[in-house]
Amino acid sequence: MTATAPLDVEALRKDFPILSRTVRGGRRLVYLDSGATAQKPRQVLDAEREFYEQHNAAVHRGAHQLAEEATDAYESARRRIGAFVGAPEGEIVFTKNATEAINLVAYSMSNAAFAPEPAAARFRIGPGDEVVVTEMEHHANLVPWQQLCLRTGATLRWFGLTDSGRLDLSDVESVITDRAKVVALVHQSNVLGTVNPLDAIVRRAHEVGALVVLDACQSVPHQPVDVTALGVDFVAFSGHKMLGPTGIGVLWGRRELLEAMPPFITGGSMIEVVQLAASTFAPPPQRFEAGVPMAAQAVGLAAAVDYLCAVGMANVHAHEQALTGYALDALAGLPGVRVIGPPDTTARGGAISFVVDGIHPHDVGQVLDDTGVEVRVGHHCAWPIVRRYGVPATTRATFYLYNGTDDVDALVAGIEHAKRFFGVGGAPHENAPRADRAARLRGDPG
Ligand SMILES: Cc1ncc(COP(=O)(O)O)c(C=O)c1O
Numbered sequence: 307m308t309a310t311a312p313l314d315v316e317a318l319r320k321d322f323p324i325l326s327r328t329v330r331g332g333r334r335l336v337y338l339d340s341g342a343t344a345q346k347p348r349q350v351l352d353a354e355r356e357f358y359e360q361h362n363a364a365v366h367r368g369a370h371q372l373a374e375e376a377t378d379a380y381e382s383a384r385r386r387i388g389a390f391v392g393a394p395e396g397e398i399v400f401t402k403n404a405t406e407a408i409n410l411v412a413y414s415m416s417n418a419a420f421a422p423e424p425a426a427a428r429f430r431i432g433p434g435d436e437v438v439v440t441e442m443e444h445h446a447n448l449v450p451w452q453q454l455c456l457r458t459g460a461t462l463r464w465f466g467l468t469d470s471g472r473l474d475l476s477d478v479e480s481v482i483t484d485r486a487k488v489v490a491l492v493h494q495s496n497v498l499g500t501v502n503p504l505d506a507i508v509r510r511a512h513e514v515g516a517l518v519v520l521d522a523c524q525s526v527p528h529q530p531v532d533v534t535a536l537g538v539d540f541v542a543f544s545g546h547k548m549l550g551p552t553g554i555g556v557l558w559g560r561r562e563l564l565e566a567m568p569p570f571i572t573g574g575s576m577i578e579v580v581q582l583a584a585s586t587f588a589p590p591p592q593r594f595e596a597g598v599p600m601a602a603q604a605v606g607l608a609a610a611v612d613y614l615c616a617v618g619m620a621n622v623h624a625h626e627q628a629l630t631g632y633a634l635d636a637l638a639g640l641p642g643v644r645v646i647g648p649p650d651t652t653a654r655g656g657a658i659s660f661v662v663d664g665i666h667p668h669d670v671g672q673v674l675d676d677t678g679v680e681v682r683v684g685h686h687c688a689w690p691i692v693r694r695y696g697v698p699a700t701t702r703a704t705f706y707l708y709n710g711t712d713d714v715d716a717l718v719a720g721i722e723h724a725k726r727f728f729g730v731g732g733a734p735h736e737n738a739p740r741a742d743r744a745a746r747l748r749g750d751p752g
Contacts, residue, residue: 330678383607414568435461437454440473445687446521471648489507554607564590
């Protein structure tokens with residue numbers, strides 16, 4: 307196990323200008339919505355500003371000094387972001403966000419029907435073929451596959467969920483049949499917090515010749531991830547959830563697959579030779595980056611990656627694990643509060659969804675907001691999950707490196723306030739909050 311060092315949350319918070327502002331009439335901002343988007347440290351903001359002030363030009367076009375500097379900055383960002391997830395050179399494709407990265411693979415698969423290159427056959431899909439997803443997917447990793455099935459006549463299948471918020475892997479062979487062409491699943495659920503085991507799924511998918519696409523939106527920002535070690539074929543994640551800017555996401559793909567995959571969006575910068583009647587395409591990653599790319603955002607994301615590396619991803623992960631345990635214990639001690647998802651920190655990250663008996667999740671969110679606690683409410687773009695657990699919506703708290711036990715305490719106080727406000731009680735839960743763990747996290751002696 308890697309040795310980890312505790313995070314100095316107070317010191318880290320000083321890097322995030324937004325965390326020093328107040329909300330709702332002077333209250334401290336308690337930001338518990340990093341699963342939706344993370345806040346940005348000054349280092350990221352400065353890197354973007356510096357790019358625009360000193361180097362701005364269209365990347366991969368023009369031979370002047372600024373164009374050269376902008377291209378160098380963009381390609382240096384690609385190398386640093388690739389190194390952050392263990393990706394070999396040339397396997398990082400920049401997209402607008404994770405949603406676009408997943409759509410890129412799905413559209414490339416249907417475009418393979420028209421691609422003349424024999425290598426594209428690997429991606430062809432049609433009637434009789436199957437696409438496998440899970441019931442815990444974010445819409446970004448569900449709707450593109452539904453649409454792929456509509457366009458091609460393939461059939462959608464899925465893994466269901468257990469009552470405790472895990473994938474039901476009791477019969478992997480019957481869900482991933484030898485007709486499967488692609489298996490798309492989430493690494494860490496944005497609603498349940500569940501971290502999915504990949505080995506059995508990847509083994510079976512590859513046994514039947516299916517590609518595995520991993521949605522790592524909620525794992526890459528929060529734990530060390532080596533994309534090649536996972537054994538999957540494609541990984542998608544978003545910059546804005548890992549301290550980077552909006553407008554940039556990443557698709558990692560194994561080089562030989564990227565080389566064989568037909569393009570999705572076509573136009574300038576992704577071509578090799580263009581004639582009036584037809585064109586040929588550049589090798590990856592350029593083949594998948596049509597148009598002037600998001601250079602400032604790539605530079606900002608590289609600064610975010612540098613920031614996370616300086617803090618240490620193992621430290622970030624250990625901090626969030628401890629905080630999640632603290633929060634789960636605290637919520638278990640609140641009568642009438644039910645967590646939707648695994649009840650402890652085993653194979654689980656820091657997304658905690660819950661319902662409060664007798665209060666609609668939207669009302670819980672509103673009362674929390676009144677106290678300065680910013681959480682997310684709704685179906686969290688994963689509607690099938692809330693349906694599976696028979697709730698209309700959930701209230702969700704998500705953590706990051708700048709959150710501390712004071713934030714969890716504010717969440718708990720806010721929920722208690724909401725219960726008083728709506729006049730709901732509930733029987734005391736048998737698991738009282740663990741005072742010893744709380745003291746340890748706060749760094750109290752003894
Ligand atoms: C698990 C998961 N997948 C995909 C997405 C989509 O990310 P984006 O909106 O940045 O494309 C999200 C965003 O919340 C997510 O949590």
